[in-house]
């Protein structure tokens with residue numbers, strides 16, 4: 001029987017994100033106003049997150065679409081500096097780290113994944129993850145959940161899954177996971193649900 005396991009989404013759970021500073025900084029370096037500059041990425045954001053473009057192609061395309069007047073390095077910095085750590089979650093997860101295997105399941109890109117792993121201490125709680133840009137499929141589809149089950153040898157019935165998006169929660173529930181639909185405002189409810197699950201699973 002598989003051990004009880006904790007699996008988490010990333011954005012709006014472990015870290016918050018806000019593209020507004022990126023829009024402002026991009027607008028300073030291109031002819032497009034900050035109000036519309038992010039819309040220029042509409043056609044490439046999802047293909048990039050689903051692994052149909054690599055980091056280099058995305059940066060090249062992003063710089064071309066915005067007529068970005070800076071270096072690739074500057075573009076990458078602006079694109080990545082949109083996050084902030086959820087300190088309440090860091091505290092909760094640090095308390096269970098080492099007691100239960102912990103993994104990530106995220107729709108994300110190579111640039112963002114590399115950035116958040118090297119920037120935020122909360123990721124030290126996690127051993128590994130499944131990411132849409134590598135899996136070439138994304139939530140809320142079932143395929144990426146099945147890949148995650150297989151990769152980490154999960155028993156969904158013994159796995160706690162947290163995500164902020166309801167369609168992802170619905171897929172996870174359908175596959176048998178114990179789920180929690182997270183928002184920053186519901187952090188104490190999350191702690192309660194996690195504590196109950198720990199007792200049920202006999203995690204000290």
Ligand SMILES: [Mg+2]
Nearest residue numbers: 009011012164
């Ligand atoms: Mg999320």
